Amino acid sequence: xxxxxxxxxxxxxxxxxxxxxxxxxxxxxxxxxxxxxxxxxxxxxxxxxxxxxxxxxxxxxxxxxxxxxxxxxxxxxxxxxxxxxxxxxxxxxxxxxxxxxxxxxxxxxxxxxxxxxxxxxxxxxxxxxxxxxxxxxxxxxxxxxxxxxxxxxxxxxxxxxxxxxxxxxxxxxxxxxxxxxxxxxxxxxxxxxxxxxxxxxxxxxxxxxxxxxxxxxxxxxxxxxxxxxxxxxxxxxxxxxxxxxxxxxxxxxxxxxxxxxxxxxxxxxxxxxxxxxxxxxxxxxxxxxxxxxxxxxxxxxxxxxxxxxxxxxxxxxxxxxxxxxxxxxxxxxxxxxxxxxxxxxxxxxxxxxxxxxxxxxxxxxx
Numbered sequence: 001x002x003x004x005x006x007x008x009x010x011x012x013x014x015x016x017x018x019x020x021x022x023x024x025x026x027x028x029x030x031x032x033x034x035x036x037x038x039x040x041x042x043x044x045x046x047x048x049x050x051x052x053x054x055x056x057x058x059x060x061x062x063x064x065x066x067x068x069x070x071x072x073x074x075x076x077x078x079x080x081x082x083x084x085x086x087x088x089x090x091x092x093x094x095x096x097x098x099x100x101x102x103x104x105x106x107x108x109x110x111x112x113x114x115x116x117x118x119x120x121x122x123x124x125x126x127x128x129x130x131x132x133x134x135x136x137x138x139x140x141x142x143x144x145x146x147x148x149x150x151x152x153x154x155x156x157x158x159x160x161x162x163x164x165x166x167x168x169x170x171x172x173x174x175x176x177x178x179x180x181x182x183x184x185x186x187x188x189x190x191x192x193x194x195x196x197x198x199x200x201x202x203x204x205x206x207x208x209x210x211x212x213x214x215x216x217x218x219x220x221x222x223x224x225x226x227x228x229x230x231x232x233x234x235x236x237x238x239x240x241x242x243x244x245x246x247x248x249x250x251x252x253x254x255x256x257x258x259x260x261x262x263x264x265x266x267x268x269x270x271x272x273x274x275x276x277x278x279x280x281x282x283x284x285x286x287x288x289x290x291x292x293x294x295x296x297x298x299x300x301x302x303x304x305x306x307x308x309x310x311x312x313x314x315x316x317x318x319x320x321x322x323x324x325x326x327x328x329x330x331x332x333x334x335x336x337x338x339x340x341x342x343x344x345x346x347x348x349x350x351x352x353x354x355x356x357x358x359x360x361x362x363x364x365x366x
């Protein structure tokens with residue numbers, strides 16, 4: 001069920017491409033709200049709007065914001081222009097996009113010819129907070145062309161991500177692709193396969209980073225989390241002749257036992273979902289932490305299934321500082337959850353070596 005209420009826009013707080021943050025008056029009180037300009041058009045102070053208040057009413061993690069469903073100002077929206085592919089299909093908010101594959105696309109011919117990722121590295125993770133540290137290390141130390149492919153495992157509008165806007169403004173991303181029902185990237189793709197091919201053959205990526213947007217869904221069960229898509233994407237990368245690199249979710253700061261060391265999300269993906277051998281870079285950590293992680297890998301019989309490497313992720317701090325990026329994961333910054341960020345740095349370092357023709361430090365499990 002959806003909880004809808006009328007509100008009135010009091011003032012605009014901030015705007016970025018595709019999104020407007022505002023204060024609305026609702027039930028005699030002020031509250032924060034978000035408008036997706038590509039869905040509902042532009043809005044102005046004084047206008048009455050229809051708000052989806054469901055998540056706030058349930059106390060869910062949307063940052064305490066309502067979402068504009070429609071402006072009640074009566075302005076008609078012009079939807080002229082190319083594009084015949086619908087995202088959010090058969091919902092009241094289904095949105096028309098110009099997909100990179102369709103006949104009206106200027107990249108149609110390139111996509112008709114695209115069959116392979118041509119051996120480039122594709123970093124695949126589970127949390128949106130992995131994006132900035134991975135891109136910062138890659139760009140700082142290789143200067144390579146990086147494309148971000150956002151899946152529909154979490155936030156569907158790319159505009160919700162402040163991180164993407166900042167990375168593009170600072171020149172860390174060559175471009176973005178949104179696939180499935182996610183929308184708002186520089187390119188729109190129908191599925192993960194065409195999204196990967198578009199990143200390579202249209203954006204010219206030398207490395208692709210694939211992650212969902214903000215807001216992973218988890219239930220505390222082995223299978224009930226949207227990060228399970230990581231394994232399916234690694235399979236797709238292998239199918240398209242890319243090099244699949246799994247970004248492990250590592251933490252020794254998370255209070256939940258299931259996310260200590262290698263998260264149960266990572267273990268499920270690598271043991272059950274991913275059917276191809278992929279590269280799994282690990283950061284150099286304190287001996288006790290490494291012993292815990294190695295024991296987890298042994299317990300899931302993963303040594304023979306994947307290629308584990310030990311890489312130095314320490315450059316992540318300098319890379320983030322160089323670009324002026326402040327990143328948190330689950331509310332924790334680099335100082336509070338150092339191992340998480342070191343894992344991202346290690347994966348970026350491994351991908352960077354592959355770009356430059358360097359030697360990967362594979363772990364000999366024997």
